Amino acid sequence: MADHGHRFAKLRETHQGQLEEVRIRTFAAQTVRLSSFYRLTTPFDIHATLMDILHLPKDLTTVQDTSKRSLSLFRPIPDDRTCAQAGVDVHWCTCLNWQDAMGTPEDKEISQQLALAIVGVINKQLKDVLHLCAKLSLKELLGAKKLVPNEGLLKYKNVKDKDGFVPDLSGNTKTAFAHYQIKLRTTPGNAIYEAGLSLFIWKSYCYA
Template sequence: MTKYDIPKFGILHHSLLSHDNISSVNIIDEDLKAHFQQLFEGGYFDNAIVFVASDHGHRFSALRETQQGQLEERLPFMSIALPEKFKSTEKGKKIYRNLKANADSLTTPFDIYETFQDILSLPDELDTEQSNDKRGLSLFRPISKTRTCQDADIQSHWCTCLRWQKGNNIIAEKLATAVVETINDYTKIERNLCAPLNIDKILNSKKLVPNEQLLKYAGSTDIDGQFPKFNENAVATFATYMIIFTTSPGNAKYEATVQYDEELDKITVDMLTISHINKYGDTAHCIIDKNYFLATYCVCYDKINKT
């Protein structure tokens, strides 16, 4: 056995040129192309599977405040290159076919992990469509074209496959208030550093349109084979809203997805579904080194008169 027979895994994370200024991303294009071309033509990838990916789109530029920016944040780039010799093998042909087909299916980073597992031990079965019961599915094997965000356990906040309609302004105000209260509760542990926030303006609100078939569905086939029941008069009382609003001090712009039980008038806010979508700069400088996770919600007192 030589050193070339030992399996290796390497990862390179590059963000210097793109993180703070989206306009400088293209600076690296030619160098990156030349680098990969040299590696491929030099045979360095003859026995390697190469993943080139982005973790997310730009999260605080002016572009992020547009619909295109919202999509780019949620739909990062992913490319996979297989060795040419491997693609000519029986398994390689099937895997390449499945990769191309899965480009049109809903996939997530959990699928990349499952794909790594297949690389460690290539499966024999490569023709059967995988069950949506698992959160992660291998990209090397067929993935259903009808896979949904619910199947993949993607929260509404991050799902790009949903239909929305214009929201109610009065409800939006109530929901935004709940979000700000949740943020303030989250930062109160550092209240001596971070000022409490107030709602400044509601910029947009939209309500998720429920799936009509799912809404009408009232039962499943039982052990005796009875048919499922549907309720034509079913009404959704639990709604999902996405709201965009600004806060003061600091002029932060937030995008939040909130659950609202209209029947019980109950609001559920999850901190993981609140995105700060404009640049906060140094307004959170006082908390960065102490508690980085509060930075997107913190406005330092010494910055209040300067924002």
């Protein structure tokens, strides 16, 4: 069992390295197929699994309740389980479809402002030790990704038929918020930081 992948090696700077950091690898010898195959599972589930080994429940067929953060691998896990239900923060969820946030001048400007905001937060954390540490400045924006609401959801306006089966996708709802992953380099020291932020567009503020 491994708790995480590389955090500081060159591999961490690649997409594969990012996936390996947050997706632990666990090997187990088994004689039967687990009911958790092809389901979203997390390191938190190891606790419930070990508890089942200590106290094997009589019922091993009922689908488990997603309101619990830790689910046993020996019992059925819902096939529609989400990262939010599993207690996995958006920044670490590998099931989501992230978009490039550097593709347009507007995206680049937003990402640049978010990067500056991150450096500001770091300096705020260091304010009591600035007599020992240099104040950081943004040297380079290395990358930015964003996660926005589903396009189909934003276009949904109503239904076209009386039975409610045919959707009317002529809506033009504006995105109210987006989640961002920002990767940057600071100076002095050339340290690399990666941060997750939620940007509330209609209120013009964000939080990390």
